[in-house]
Amino acid sequence: MSGLFESKSHTEMYSKCRPKPTAEIVQKVMDFLNKHSPLETSESKHQCMVDVGCGNGQATELFAPYFTEVNGFYVSPNQIEHASRKFSNVKYQVANGESMPLKDKSVDLLISCQAVHWLDLNLFFAECNRVLKPNGCLALIGYIEEKINPVQSMQFDTNAVQKYLMDFVASCKMHPLTSLVDKHYCSVYELIKSKNKIHHDDMQEICNWDLESFRNILSTWSGYQTVIKETTDALIAKHGSKNVTADMIKKQDIIETFINQTKQALNAVDKPDDQVKIKVIREWFFILSDKPSSPIKSETT
Known part of the structure; x- marks a missing residue:
């Protein structure tokens, strides 16, 4: 994970655009x-929560109201420096x-939200076993931007636009470890040794955006950042x-190619991106699990 999300401009865009887990x-x-x-009571709070790979705190602070102490860990000092600090019980530090x-x-x-695939799973699960209380729990969360659909009043070739998105994804130079995300952490789930574990794999979030907002989100992807740096x-x-x-x-920017193709398919070439x-x-x-019973042998790390 080190080195992939550390530039100042990337950190600022990451802070504005990275998704937060839904309330559900x-x-x-x-x-x-x-x-x-x-x-003990409905008014009580749990003592300690930890978010590994917290980024700017997008997921971390959603859990702040439920705990006395919340910790966000990330390997990039720049990300930690720009982490949100809305809650007094939340603290961030550089750690892995x-x-x-x-x-x-x-x-x-x-x-861990959209981050566990960057970790050495043997060491990470051993640490989970060490730091979690006997009744402690583990939650590993991930997401994929799957489809682009028309807004209610717009007609366009959905298959064509979806192909442009897939072409963009294919052009990104994603790290091999991101394949765990593509597979919805199924292999990670199989590695967890615990008495109780659940894999939720059927939750959709519908996001009503404009092309400018979607451009900004795509620009935070590690695979895109690699391509634009190489370019x-x-x-x-x-x-x-x-x-x-x-x-x-800009002429060689794969995001620009995707945006231009999409605007043509939407018959919106003359519109500003934020109006499309x-x-x-x-x-x-x-994945939800109780405390892993022992360190895990993994073939994916």
């Missing part, structure tokens, strides 16, 4: 925890999921840094 997902996580570790600065059996809930480096190597302009980069309305269907999936 948060509730299902808390229901699972409360079942395994019941509270394979070696957490936590006492044994001190954590009620450990979550820029190649242009600099060929023309020299002083001669490379934003327009030169689309509906994006996001697929959420997540």
Whole structure:
């Protein structure tokens, strides 16, 4: 995970655009925890929650009202510096999921949102076993932007636009570990040794956006960031840094290709991107488990 989400511009866009788990997902996580570790009263709070791979705190702070202490860990100092600090009981620090600065059996809930695939699963699950309380729980959350649909009043070739999105995805240079996300963490689920575990794989979120918003979200993808860096480096190597302009980069930008193709399919070439309305269907999936019984042998790391 180190090095992929660390530039200042990427951090700022990441903070604005990265998705947050839905209220339904948060509730299902808390229901699972409360079942395994019941509270004394409806007004009580659990003691400690940890978010591994917290980024800017998109998921972290959704759980703040339920815990006395909330910790967000991330390996990038720049991400931690820009993390949201709306709640006084939430603190962030530079740390990784394979070696957490936590006492044994001190954590009620450990979550990781769109991040566990970057970790060494052997070490991570060993740490989960160490830091979780006997009745503690684990929640591993992920998502994929699956489909683009027309808004109610717009007619266009959905298959064509979906193909343009798939072409963009194929052009991104995704790390091999992101294949775990593509498979909805199914292989991660199989690795977890626990008495009780659930794999939710059928939750959709409908997002009513414009093309500008969708562009910004796509720009936070690690695979896109790799491509645009390689494109820029190649242009600099060929023309020299002083001669490379934003327009030169834009002409080879795979996001620009996707946006232009989509606007043509929508008959919206003359409209600004923020006035072109689309509906994006996001697929959420997540794993809920009680404390893993032992460290795991993994073939995926």
